[in-house]
Amino acid sequence: MTEILSVQGLETQFRTREGIVHAVNGVSFNLDEGETLGIVGESGCGKSVSVMSMLRLIPSPPGQVVAGKALYQGKDLLKMTDDEIRHVRGAQISMVFQDPMTFFNPVLTIGKQVSEPLEIHNGMNKKMAYERAAKVLEMVGIPKAKERLEDYPHQFSGGMRQRVMIAMALITNPQLLIADEPTTALDVTIQAQIVELVQRLREELGMAIIWITHDLGIIAGLAKRVAVMYGGCIVEEAEVKELYANPMHPYTRGLLGSLPRMDESDHRRLVSIDGMPPILMEKPKSCPFLSRCTYAVDHCKTENPALKSLSPNHKVACWVDPNTGREF
Amino acid sequence: MRNKLFVLMSLLVMASMLLTACGQQPATQAAPTAAASTAASESAAEPTKAPEAAAPVSAVEFKNPDTITYITGAGEPETLDPAWTYETAGSTTELNIYEGLTFFKREKTDEFIPALATDWKTSDDGLTWTFNIRKGVKFHEGGTLEPHDVAYTAQRAFLQGRIDGWQWIVYEAFYGPDMAMAGIKDFAAAFSAPAGAKEPPKFETLKPEQLVKVCEDVKTKIVADDDAGTVTYHFKQPVPWMLALTSQQFLGGILDKEWMAENGDWDGDCKTWTKYADPSAENTILFKKANGTGPYKLDHWTPGEEIVLTANENYWRTEPMWEGGPSGVASIKRVVIKNVDEWGTRLSMLQAGDADEIYTPPQYRKELEPFAKQTCGTDESSCKDDKADGFLTYFRKLPMPAITPGQFNWQMNVEGGNPYIGSGKLDGNGIPANFFSDIHIRKAFSACFDYDAMVKDALAGEGVQAQGPIPQGMMGYLKDQAPLNKFDTATCEAEFKKADLDGDGKAAGEDDDDIWSKGFYMQIAYNTGNDTRRMAAEILKAGIESVNPKFTVAVLAMPWPVLLESRRQGKLPIYVGGWVEDYHDPHNWVNPFLYSQGAYGRIVNMTADYKKKYDDIIISGAKANGVEARTPIYESIQKMAQEDAVDIWMYQQMEGFPFQSWIKGFYFNPAYGNPEYGWIYSLSKVAPK
Amino acid sequence: MEERKVLLKVDRLVKYFPINQGFIFKQHSGDVHAVDDVSFDIYAGETLGLVGESGCGKSTTGRTILQLYRPTSGHVYFEGQDLVKMKGETLRKTRKKMQMIFQDPYASLNPRMTVGDIISEPMIVHNTYKGSAMKERVVHLLELVGLNPAFIKRYPHEFSGGQRQRIGIARALALDPDLIICDEPIAALDVSVQAQVVNLLEDLQRDLKLTYLFIAHDLSMVKHISNRVAVMYLGIIAEKATRDELYSHPLHPYTKALLSAVPIPDPVAEEKRKRVILEGDVPSPVNPPSGCRFRTRCPIAEKICEEARPELREVNPGHFVACHLVK
Amino acid sequence: MDVVRRLLKNPTSLLGIILLLGFVFVAIAAPVIAPPAKSSRNVYLIPRDGFGNQPKPPNEKHIMGTTEGQYDILYGVVWGTRTAFRVGIVITLITTLIGLIIGSLAGFYGGWVDEVLMRITEVFLVFPFLLAAITLTSVLQTVYGRGEANFLVVLAKGLALLTFGQSPAKDLDPIQIQILTGMLAIIVFGWMTYARVIRGNILSVKEYEYALAARLIGASDMRILFRHLLPNAVFPVLVLASMDIGSYVLTFAALSFLGLGAQRGYADWGQMISFARSWIPSLGQYWFIVVYPGLAIILFVLAWNLVGDALRDVLDPRMRGRGND
C-alpha cells in the first residue's frame, strides 16, 4: 500500500484575547491509500484543528499553522500556492462536517451545492454536473434524487442532509475523505445508516478516510487504525484491535473504562478521569495529561513524552508502562 | 457580480451628477411658447461657459430677460379671491391681476388717478360717491367691463363677508361703526335685530325673507346704472378714504359678473346669497382662478411652490399712467413669485442671479450692503453709487406705515389663573391685575424701553421711534416734534417711585409695601419665530431689570395658538403687535389701537374713563369731513396717546428692497401691501451692458 | 415481585403543543403530538431510564410530569396526589419534592448569579434554611457534589461543563427532593467527564435514597444506570421492562433496531454484530402515522399496524410492549 | 473589570472614552470655564452682549465669538454640554424603562397581554418618528404654554425632577418647559425598539433552562422575572441604549433646529446651530457660529457611538476570536 498522506510535526496556534492557545502541538501521522484512520479525542483536543490545519482551512487570523509538514502524495500542502491547494481541496481531499444544517449554504439549492466541485475542478457545465450530482445523490441513497436537486437544504431531514454532504464530498472521486464528527449530531438509528453508507462507499470507491470522532464506539467498527489525541498531541496510535484490547496510555485506558458497555452484563462502577482537559495557553513542557493521570511519575512533570513505538502497530506517548506502573 | 453592479451604478450616478454640475443651463432657454422641440434641446444644453469657482460678486449672471422672479418669505396667499383676501401676500398678487376704479398715483398714497373709472364726484356731505365707468375694458377671459360688474363686485364682497375678513371696513362705511361686525352672519343678525333688542338673534334663526332683506338693503347702497355708465355708493358716514378703498381689493378688484355666475359663483340673486356667505378660502371659485382686467393674468398657482403671472396682451391702458409712467402691455412678460422661508436660501438665490428680488427682514439688511451697486431711497432718482463691484439696486429706509407698540393690558384677566403675572399680587413674585392702570407704571415702562437699541440692533437701523399711533407723513402726525417718551432710566426710576399700586396714597418710592421695595415678576410672551417681537421684549426686559434688581421680566417664546388665546382672554400683560394699514387714513390707525372695540384696543382694555375719552374723539374724527376739520382731531389723539402712555409706542418699521440692478422703474408706494411686487407693471428688466 | 412503594405514577399522560395559524385572530390549526398517552410508575429508590431518539417526547414527558408544561390530559400522581389538579401554592410545595437536572450545563445556570446564590435560592424561596444554616448547607451541598466550597462566590462561566453540572445537581438537592428527573444530564459533556457525573449520581442515589427518572438517548448509559427502562418513540412508550430483560430480550422491533444501532467500543464485538438498519427518518409529530407509530419504518409491519394503535401489553412479567406482532 | 480593560485597549473606544471624559469635565467645570453672571436667574440662558443681529468673530471678550443676537458661543457650548448630557441620558433612561416594563410584561406573560401590548407598540412604531415627534412637540408646547394644571404638568414635573433636579413643589419654569416638551415627544415615540428587543430577549431567555429551574424550585413570577429573566435580557438593551444617548441628542437638536426644541438663547447646541440657518451664504465669514456648537455635537455623539460600538463588539461573543477546535 502506498502512503498518500504524511503529516509531520504539525503545530497550530490561535491568537485569542486571553493569549495564544496552542491547539495542536506536533501532530504526526500517516495514511495509506484506502486506509481508514480514526482520530479520537474529546472536544478541544485539537483533532479537528489538525486536519483543518493540514488543508489550510483554519481561519487566519486568529489561527496560524506554525510548524510541520503535510505531505499529500509527496507534496507539502502547507507550502502549496493558494491555487494549488484549491485543486487539492474538494477534488482530491474532500471533507464531511459535523452539522449538516449549518455546513450547508441555506440559500443555494442542493443541486448547485453538490455539483459545485465539478464545476470548479472538472470544468463541467451545469447540465452535466447536475446529471452527475443526481447520480451521486442516488448512490448515497437519496430517493428521487433528480427531483430534489432544486430543493434547499432545510427541506431535507438531518440524515438525508448528511447523505447529501457525503455525496458532495464524493462527487469528484477524491482520494481521501475527511469526516469530521459526521454523525455526532444524528440519532443512533440514523448514525447507523450513515456508518453503513460510508462503509459501503469505502468498499465501492476505495478512498482513504480520516474519521474524526469522540465516540470510541463508532470508530471501533470503522477504522483500521486509531489515533487518540489529548491536549493537542497524539498520545497513542495503534491498530484498532490492538488499541481496544491493549490500551497503553493512561488516558486511553481511562476513556475506555469510563464508557459503559451495552454488552456487559454486570454492573460496574465506571472509571472516571478526574479533572478536566487542559486549555493550552503555552506549549506543554510536561505531559498534558499529568494533572489527571494516576500513573504519573516525576519524569512526567519535566518532559512531554514523544510518541514512541511499542510494536510495529502500536505507538504511545507516555513515560510509564501502565501495566507495570514503571517507566518504560 | 452583484456588488460590482452596485458600484458601477453608483459611480454612474455620481458621474452624471458631476457632469451636470459643470453644465450651466443656457442663459436664453426657449420660453415655453417657443414650441421647444426635443431635437433642439441637445445643442441648447451645451454649457455656455465653465463655472467660475467662487465667482466674484459682480459676475451675477443675467438670466431670463422676460421673467422677474420674486422670492418672498412671508408666506403665500391664502386665496386669490379679492373678497376673501385680507393679508399682503394675496392682496399684493391680486393688485397685479385685478383693478379698481382708481389707482394710487405713483408713490402717493393719498392721490389717485383714474383706473376703471374715468372720473368721479362726491356729494357735499361726503355720503354719496358716483363713478363713471370706463368703456371698452376687457376681462382676461374675454368679458366686457360694465357698471353692473362694479356693483356686483362690491355686493358680492359685502355679502360674502367671511368671518375675520376685511368687510368690517365696508360695514362701517355703509352702516356705521356699530355695524362693523366680524362677518356677514353677525352683520345679518344685527341688521335683522328688532329695534331695542339687547341681543341680536342667532343667524341660524333668521327667516328667508329677513335674509333677502339684508341683500336687498345692501343693493340699495351700491347702485349701478348700466345705461348711464355709472356706479353710486351711499354711505352712512363720510368716508374720506373712499378712493383708497376703490384702489385696493376692498371696493376695487372688479370682477366679471357673468363669468362668475357661469363658473358657479353667486349670480347676484338675493335669494341665494347665503349659499355663498362666509365660505372657506378654498370654497370660492376665485381660490386658484382669476379673471381681472389688470396688466397680468394668473398663469398658475401651485401652492407651496410658486405663483406665475403672465402679461395680459390685451391690456386696455394706452396712455402713460402718469408722466413717464408705464402704458400698453407690461414690459416684463412673466412673473414668478416663490415663497422661501429660509433667509440663507433666498440670499443664495439672489447671489446666483436666480432671484430678481428677495424678501429681506430688517435684521439681514446689513448683509446685503457689500452687494449694493447703488443705494436708493424711495425711487431711482434718489440712487447713489455704492460698491463698484456690487450687483444690487438697493432701496432702503422706506418708511412703511407700520407701527409696532408694546400694548399694555390695563386690566388683566386673572380668571382661571394667569401664568404671565406670577402670583398676581404685589409680593415681588408677580404683578396685580391692574398693574398697568397706573399711569406711572406705564410711563416707567415707556421710559425703560431703549428705542435706539431697538432701531439700531433689532431693525438694523431700518426704523424710527414711533411718536404715537399715527405714522410719519400721515395726517395727525405731529411734525417737528420729537416723541414724548424717551429712553431714560432716571425717568423710568422716578416714575416707578411715583406709582401707588397698593392704593394707600403713598408713592412707591416712600412706601415699603409698594412696587419699588417689593419688586415684581412678569412674563412677556412672543410667538416663536417672530424675531421683532422677541427683540422688543428682550430690550424692554433689559431696561426694566437695569433700574431695580428686584424687577424681573421673563421673555418667553410661545406657540402662536397659546399667544393668540392668551391674548383673546386678556391675560397677556404686554403684547407687542404691529399694525399695517388697510387704507391710508389716520382713522385706520387710531381705530385699531385706541378704539375700545378696535383690533388692539379691545385688549388694551383701558379703564372706563379712558375708554370713553378715546372712543368719543375717534368717532368725531371719523365723522368730520375734510382735511382741515380732521387734522386737529388726530393731532390731539396722537398727543393724548403719548401723554397717557397708552402703549409703549415703540417703532415705525422701514422697508428695504434689494433688486438686481437690471430691474428698473421701481418706486416705493407703501399702500401696495408688499410694495416690491405690488405694481410690477411699472418695472422693466434691462440687460446689463 | 416484591411490593414496592410507587413514588410517581404517570397515568395516560398526553401533551399536545398547539400550532396556531390564521388571519387576524390566530386559529388552532394542529398539534404537535409530543407526548401521546404515556403511562409508567416509578418506585421509590429506583432509577427508571427513559430512552429514545431526539424528538420522541422524552424531555417533554419529564417537564410535563413536573407541570412545567401543563398536560393536555392524563394524571401524574406523586405520592398518591395528582399534580395535574394542583395549583399555585400547593403545587409549589409539592414540587419541592421533585427536582430536575438539565441537559445543558451552560443554559441551566443563571449567568448573573453566583454559585452560592444559585444553590441557596431554593432554600430562600421555600424558606427552609436561613442565615448561617443556609450558608452551611450550601457548603455541605458543594462538598457533596464534589466541588470546592471556596467556589461559592464564583459565577457559572468560571466553571467547566462537568463542574457546572455538579452545581445544577447541588441546586436540585438543596430542597431534599425524593425524585430527581435527570433530563439528559450527560449529553453535553465530554466522555471522560460523563463518567464523573454518572458516578456522582449513583453515589447520591445510594447515600440520599433518591429516585431518578433518567432521560437519555445514550442507551449504554441508560443501561448502566437504570433499574428499569422505557423506550419511547414518537410520543408513545414502545417497550418497558427491567434493564436486563430489555437489553437481553428486546421485543419491539424498534427497540431491536435501536439496540443494534448502538456501537460498542470493541472492534472484535463490532465485527460480529448484525445490525438492523432502519429506513428513513422519524415522522413528524404534527401528523403522526395512524395505528402504530413505528409502522412506517418497521421492517415487519403488517396491515393491522396501520389500522389499530397497539396498546402497551405485558407480555412477560414486568415486560410491556406496544406491538401487535409480538406474541 | 474585563470589559473596561478591553474598552481601554481598543484605540477607537479609548478615543470615545477620552472624549466623554472631556465632556464630563466640561460639564462639571462649566461654572469655572464660563462663569455665569451673578444676577442671572437661569444659568442656562446664554449671556448676551447687546442685541445686534450680525455674529461677531472670536475676540478677547468672546473667545468663540458671538452668534446672532450676540449670544456668547463659548458659554453656550460649555453649558450646552450639561444640556446634552441631561437630555440624552434622561431620555434614554426613561425610554429604556418604558421599554423594559412593556417588553417584559409582554414577553413574560405572553398571550393576550403580549398581543395587546405588541399591537400598541406597532401602532406607535408605524409613525415616522421625527414627524410624530414634531407634531407632539408642537401640541405639548401649546398645552403647556396654557399654564393650566393637569396630568401633563405632573408628567413634566417628574421629568423636570429627573432632568434638572427641580423639586416638584416648585412651579415649572416656562423656559424649561420647552426642553421638557421636546424630550417628552421623543420619549413617547422612542420606547418601542426597547420594548421589542426586551420582549424578544425575555422570550428567548424564558426558554433557557435556568428559568425553568427557577420555576421548578418554586420561585414566584416576580422573582423569576426580576432575578432570572431581566438581568439576562436587559444587558444587550443597555448597550443599545448607550449608543442611543448620542442619537437622542441628535434628534433633540433636530427639533431645536426646526424651532421646537430649546428656546432661543438657551444653552443647547442644536438651538445654537439653528442660528446658522440664516447665515448660510456668509457662513464662510461666520464659520464660528456653526463650527463650535457643530463640533461639540458631532464629537459628543461620536463619543457615545464609539464607546457603544466598541462595547457591542466586546460583548458580542461572535466577534471574539474563534476558539480552538
Add this chain to the structure above:
Amino acid sequence: MSSMLSFIIRRLLILPLLLIAVTILIFSMLSMLTPYERVSLYVKDIPKRQGAMEGLIKKYGLDDPVPVQYWRWMAGTKNPDTGEIEGGVLRGNLGWSKTGKGTVWEVIGRRLPATAELALWTAIPMIGIGIYLGVVSAVNHNKLLDQILRVFSIVGWSIPVFVFGLIVLLFFYAKLGWFPPGRLSDWASQVVQSSQFIRYTNMNSIDALLNGRLDIFRDAVRHLVLPVITLAYLDWAYLLRVTRSSMLDTLNQDYMTTARAKGLSENKVIRRHALPNALIPVVTVGALMLIGLLNGVVITETIFNIPGMGSFLAESAISLDVISVLGITMFNCLILLVGNLIVDILYGVIDPRIRLR
C-alpha cells in the same frame, strides 16, 4: 406558499385596524388642544373684530366633542344645501389641507413626486456605496481598511443632518455655485409646465428622460445632487454597518468552511456563498431605510427648499394643521405598512428558508 399567502392576507386585514388606531392616536394627541388653540390655524394675524374666533370655531365645528369631530373626519359631512355627503376618510377623502391649500390627496399628488424622486436617487448611491463598503470592510475585518471605514461610518452617523446639509449647501452652492437648491431652474420649470412636455410621473428627472429632454434631465439632476448627498451620506454610514456585521456573521458561518473545503477560490467563496446570505438582512434594512427616507427628508427638504412631503409635514405639524397631519401621517403609515409588507414578502422571496417553509 399558502402560509405566505395567509400571512399577507392577515397583514392586509390588520392594516386598516392599525390605521384606525394610528388616527385615533393622532386625534387624541390633538384633542389636547382647545378649540381656541386649534382655530389659530385659521387666524394668521390678530382677529380684527370681536367674535371672530368664536365664529370660526363654530364654522369649522372645532367645539364639537372630539369623537364627533373624529367621526366627521372619518365619515364626512352632509352639505345642508345639496344634501350630499362630502369628504370622509371612509369614502377615500382625506380632507382639506389648510397648509397645503388643497385636498390632502392633491397635496400628496403634488408633493410626493419630489420626495419620491429624491428617495429614488438617494437609494442608488446609498445602497451601492453602503453595501459595497460594508462588504469590503467585513472582508478586511480588523485590518486597517476596516478600521478606517468603521470610523468613517461612525463619524458619518454622528453628524446631524442639518449640520451636514448646511455645510454641503455652503460649499457647493454658496461657494462653488455648482448645485442650486429647489427642484428645477426657472427656464426648465417653464418647459416642464408647457404642453409640449408630458408629465408622466411628475418626477422631473424621469419625465425628462421619457420626453427625451437631456437638458431638463441635467437640470433636474443638478438640483438633486446636494439633497441626495445629504440624505445618502447618513444612510450609507448605517447601511455600511449593517452590511458589515451581516457579512461578518456570514463569514463566520460553517458553510463558508464547506465552500472553502470544496476548493472554491476566496473570491468565489465571498461572491457565491457569502453575499447572497449576507445581503438578505441588508435588503430588508435597505428597503426599510428607503421607506424611512420619508422621515429623513423632513430636514433635508427644509434646508434645500424642496417642496416635498417632508417639508410639508414639518410645516403642517408646526402650525398644528390637524387635518394635514392626520392625512399625511395616515398616508405615510400606509406607505410604511405596505412597504413593510413588501419587505416581508421580498424576504420570503429571497430567502428560501422562509419561502419554502
